[in-house]
Amino acid sequence: MKTILLSFLLILTLxxxxxxxxxxxxxxxxxxxxxxxxxxxxxxxxxxxxxDSTGHFDFTTFEKGKQVLVFSALNFDKDSVQLVVEGKxxxxxxxxxxxxxxxxxxxxxxxxYTTGDAKKGAxxxxxxxxxxxxxxxxxxxxxxxxxxxxAAGSESGLFVRGxxxxxxxxxxxxxxxxxxFNATVPDQASRGRLSPFLFKGxxxxxxxxxxxxxxxxxxxxxxxxxxxxxxxxxxxxxxSVGGGVDQNIRxxxxxxxxxxxxxxxxxxxxxxxxxxxxFIKAPEQGGGSIQYKAKTSNSGMFKFYAAYGVAQLSLNxxxxxxxxxxxxxxxxxxxIYVNSTYKAYLNASWKLEAGISYNRDQxxxxxxxxxYKRTDKLLEGRATLTHYYGRLSNVKFGAETxxxxxxxxxNNLGRSYTDQLSAAFAESDIFLSSKVVTRxxxxxxxxxYLNRYNVAPRLSLGYKTGKDSQLSFAYGRFxxxxxxxxxxxxxxxxxxxxxxxxxxxxxxxxxxFRIEGYYKxxxxxxxxxxxxxxxxxxxxxRGFELFLKDKKTIPNGDFWxxxxxxxxxxxxxxxxxxxxxxxxxxxxxxxxxxxxxxxxSSQIGATYVFASGRTYVNPNNPVYLGDKTKSxxxxxxxLSYLTHVFKQFSVLYVNASNVAGFKNIYGYQYSTDGQNxxxxxxxxxxxxxxxxxxxxGDDNFVR
Amino acid sequence: xxxxxxxxxxALIAFSLNSFAQTATEKFxxxxxxxxxxxxxxxxxxxxxxxxxxxxxxxxxxxxxWTPFYYAAYSNxxxxxxxxxxxxxxxxxxxxxxxxxxADALSPDNSEIYALKGYVQYIKLSVDPQSRLAMMxxxxxxxxxxKALNPENPRPYFISGQNTFYTPEAFGGGKxxxxxxxxxxxxxxxxFKPASAIEPNWGADQAKDLLAQIK
Numbered sequence: 001m002k003t004i005l006l007s008f009l010l011i012l013t014l015x016x017x018x019x020x021x022x023x024x025x026x027x028x029x030x031x032x033x034x035x036x037x038x039x040x041x042x043x044x045x046x047x048x049x050x051x052d053s054t055g056h057f058d059f060t061t062f063e064k065g066k067q068v069l070v071f072s073a074l075n076f077d078k079d080s081v082q083l084v085v086e087g088k089x090x091x092x093x094x095x096x097x098x099x100x101x102x103x104x105x106x107x108x109x110x111x112x113y114t115t116g117d118a119k120k121g122a123x124x125x126x127x128x129x130x131x132x133x134x135x136x137x138x139x140x141x142x143x144x145x146x147x148x149x150x151a152a153g154s155e156s157g158l159f160v161r162g163x164x165x166x167x168x169x170x171x172x173x174x175x176x177x178x179x180x181f182n183a184t185v186p187d188q189a190s191r192g193r194l195s196p197f198l199f200k201g202x203x204x205x206x207x208x209x210x211x212x213x214x215x216x217x218x219x220x221x222x223x224x225x226x227x228x229x230x231x232x233x234x235x236x237x238x239x240s241v242g243g244g245v246d247q248n249i250r251x252x253x254x255x256x257x258x259x260x261x262x263x264x265x266x267x268x269x270x271x272x273x274x275x276x277x278x279f280i281k282a283p284e285q286g287g288g289s290i291q292y293k294a295k296t297s298n299s300g301m302f303k304f305y306a307a308y309g310v311a312q313l314s315l316n317x318x319x320x321x322x323x324x325x326x327x328x329x330x331x332x333x334x335x336i337y338v339n340s341t342y343k344a345y346l347n348a349s350w351k352l353e354a355g356i357s358y359n360r361d362q363x364x365x366x367x368x369x370x371x372y373k374r375t376d377k378l379l380e381g382r383a384t385l386t387h388y389y390g391r392l393s394n395v396k397f398g399a400e401t402x403x404x405x406x407x408x409x410x411n412n413l414g415r416s417y418t419d420q421l422s423a424a425f426a427e428s429d430i431f432l433s434s435k436v437v438t439r440x441x442x443x444x445x446x447x448x449y450l451n452r453y454n455v456a457p458r459l460s461l462g463y464k465t466g467k468d469s470q471l472s473f474a475y476g477r478f479x480x481x482x483x484x485x486x487x488x489x490x491x492x493x494x495x496x497x498x499x500x501x502x503x504x505x506x507x508x509x510x511x512x513f514r515i516e517g518y519y520k521x522x523x524x525x526x527x528x529x530x531x532x533x534x535x536x537x538x539x540x541x542r543g544f545e546l547f548l549k550d551k552k553t554i555p556n557g558d559f560w561x562x563x564x565x566x567x568x569x570x571x572x573x574x575x576x577x578x579x580x581x582x583x584x585x586x587x588x589x590x591x592x593x594x595x596x597x598x599x600x601s602s603q604i605g606a607t608y609v610f611a612s613g614r615t616y617v618n619p620n621n622p623v624y625l626g627d628k629t630k631s632x633x634x635x636x637x638x639l640s641y642l643t644h645v646f647k648q649f650s651v652l653y654v655n656a657s658n659v660a661g662f663k664n665i666y667g668y669q670y671s672t673d674g675q676n677x678x679x680x681x682x683x684x685x686x687x688x689x690x691x692x693x694x695x696x697g698d699d700n701f702v703r
Numbered sequence: 704x705x706x707x708x709x710x711x712x713x714a715l716i717a718f719s720l721n722s723f724a725q726t727a728t729e730k731f732x733x734x735x736x737x738x739x740x741x742x743x744x745x746x747x748x749x750x751x752x753x754x755x756x757x758x759x760x761x762x763x764x765x766x767x768x769w770t771p772f773y774y775a776a777y778s779n780x781x782x783x784x785x786x787x788x789x790x791x792x793x794x795x796x797x798x799x800x801x802x803x804x805x806a807d808a809l810s811p812d813n814s815e816i817y818a819l820k821g822y823v824q825y826i827k828l829s830v831d832p833q834s835r836l837a838m839m840x841x842x843x844x845x846x847x848x849x850k851a852l853n854p855e856n857p858r859p860y861f862i863s864g865q866n867t868f869y870t871p872e873a874f875g876g877g878k879x880x881x882x883x884x885x886x887x888x889x890x891x892x893x894x895f896k897p898a899s900a901i902e903p904n905w906g907a908d909q910a911k912d913l914l915a916q917i918k
């Protein structure tokens with residue numbers, strides 16, 4: 001009896017440890033390809049195995065009864081099956097489905113160039129923008145090297161595919177920026193106000209963009225601000241034209257960033273002769289900003305940015321009618337910009353984004369002998385809800401309202417207008433598979449000042465033609481209010497453009513190639529006939545563009561080439577007929593190259609931009625805008641030397657524009673009688689900026 | 704005889720009960736020991752992938768332990784480092800980062816976990832340095848935190864030293880700078896005692912190897 005009990009207990013004890021089940025089999029794709037390195041395991045146990053190169057796996061388990069067998073592998077969707085484990089050998093054949101690989105998934109990308117550090121399909125990183133030779137850390141100047149954009153000329157802003165600068169709108173975290181440029185000087189392009197260091201990503205769309213963005217006929221420049229800085233650091237920038245300080249203070253889940261700057265171009269202007277204007281007071285500007293960013297939850301982020309800047313200048317600009325009495329011009333500008341946004345996931349499938357922004361830009365001064373003053377204002381509120389469904393698809397709803405307007409006065413005569421523009425939009429990205437996507441969107445707007453509605457449909461398609469290649473199509477209708485300078489005179493109708501875009505893209509790990517063709521049809525453009533304004537203008541633009549970016553061919557270096565062909569005519573503003581505008585050069589090409597040379601710890605950059613001749617009005621030629629300038633060329637070089645100053649990580653850089661000294665002429669201005677003319681040229685033939693950027697509290701070259 | 708039987712019976716009962724009672728911790732200790740042996744003998748991407756799979760199994764069965772996530776992350780990191788397949792390199796590293804975060808959730812403010820995080824972030828950077836330069840400061844922030852959390856821990860010094868060793872001088876790296884850090888690490892390794900047999904205790908040999916390359 002005792003012996004029996006003993007044996008029984010022995011069996012029980014040993015038996016508990018012995019009742020194993022052997023599970024083996026193969027793991028494959030539905031097409032029969034072996035999946036290597038997959039993990040196969042019994043849920044909530046240590047038991048399992050990894051598959052070998054033939055997809056075979058084999059393991060034993062002590063678990064019993066109903067169990068869940070989980071299997072996963074990189075590039076495949078995780079899956080599981082129910083098993084009843086009974087001690088008998090189990091032979092299994094498991095099937096795994098290909099996971100949707102983000103890099104190999106079709107995207108909505110017709111017309112869009114995305115930049116950013118961690119973005120899929122990114123064309124340029126933030127560092128590319130900041131260190132681009134000739135750009136002087138100006139976001140807009142960097143965009144001018146991309147296809148679709150005109151080379152910098154004598155006007156401010158981005159001229160895209162035959163569109164005026166007013167047809168390109170800038171968005172800061174989804175909020176429209178009314179005055180993204182510094183005050184404009186006659187016949188001279190001015191810089192963008194927003195520093196590239198504020199942003200982690202930029203999306204430059206030359207057409208066919210999302211229904212989220214309205215009030216832009218040609219192009220949307222969408223800037224996405226950085227998140228929390230990693231550390232508390234101090235950045236000091238010393239330039240040959242001024243300097244700035246910024247302080248990042250990092251708390252556990254939030255950060256405060258304070259910045260200030262002062263620039264004075266007087267010393268530079270005394271060295272580099274100004275060809276256009278005779279400055280009495282060279283541009284001088286200063287300002288400050290404050291940012292607060294807080295992570296409110298795992299997915300929640302609150303951002304606040306406020307900036308204030310002042311600038312002033314005065315000059316005599318040449319007067320072609322009476323050369324002995326140049327035109328006096330002075331300007332004092334102040335600009336307030338506030339942007340506050342919040343985004344968070346409400347649950348696993350709904351995301352909320354909301355924001356409020358305010359922009360006020362004020363210019364005043366003397367034009368010859370007349371006092372002028374101009375104030376532009378924009379207050380915007382916006383909210384968007386996005387619902388994610390399926391594996392990749394989503395649907396978005398949103399609404400925004402803008403209180404916008406201008407007030408201006410000349411001597412003591414004043415006028416103003418205010419518009420309450422409200423918009424609602426809905427858009428859905430529908431993935432029919434990981435190879436086919438369609439985006440359908442609709443946007444509607446109502447302007448109280450125009451007293452009119454509009455409805456704009458948008459459509460995009462993407463089809464993956466191979467692992468690395470994609471074909472895209474986009475169509476969209478775009479509306480925008482006429483420019484402030486017209487609206488202040490009369491409430492007109494919306495201006496309108498239709499875009500048709502076809503693009504092919506080959507996207508390899510270190511190389512990117514794109515070719516894109518488009519047609520753009522303008523209607524309802526504002527026309528000036530004597531003292532009358534109406535919406536009888538029209539026009540078209542068509543062309544194609546090439547882009548090649550290569551990070552592979554040259555070790556430690558990369559380069560990109562863009563080429564744009566543009567054929568555009570329009571009949572708008574004060575044009576007497578359909579004509580090619582000055583801002584529509586037929587051929588534009590740029591080559592941007594960067595090379596890091598470890599031996600001298602330096603990066604050398606070069607940017608070469610070519611543009612064929614621009615049209616200009618010659619009153620002696622019966623054909624309006626019938627004359628063309630010679631083509632323009634510009635070669636800029638930059639050198640960034642990474643070093644330490646007072647043991648702090650520093651970058652010393654030199655940026656030289658138009659090093660070859662090409663004599664570029666953007667157009668001619670004729671005297672009223674047509675007898676005399678003067679060439680409109682860049683503000684100076686050559687230009688050099690020397691700068692030192694120091695980062696205190698960080699031993700890396702990162703800002 | 705009767706007594707002996709009784710004693711044996713009782714002993715057996717006690718043994719089987721005892722083995723039940725101890726299962727949880729003992730099983731975990733044994734499981735981790737087995738995993739560390741696998742890790743010690745792992746070769747090539749496939750070997751580290753299998754080790755990662757093993758530690759992931761232990762991690763999902765042991766909801767409160769940070770070490771299985773830590774070693775799963777470490778194994779995925781090495782698998783990502785060694786693989787020549789560019790398309791999955793980032794996936795291994797992303798998995799490693801996610802597992803570091805899971806370990807961090809279970810054991811907040813752990814010097815070892817932040818040290819490993821700094822390691823993974825640096826390797827992420829090195830996959831595409833031109834466009835991921837911003838990860839350099841993320842990595843050094845994690846390592847600084849690891850050093851602050853436990854100044855006795857040699858690994859953050861070793862990893863900083865290793866990162867510095869492979870960073871060009873122009874970007875704040877270089878062998879001379881690495882040497883100081885690696886020497887500090889070596890001194891700390893000499894006196895470091897892990898809290899238990901399954902807690903991190905690696906890096907001393909690698910630090911010596913790197914130092915030998917500098918001299």
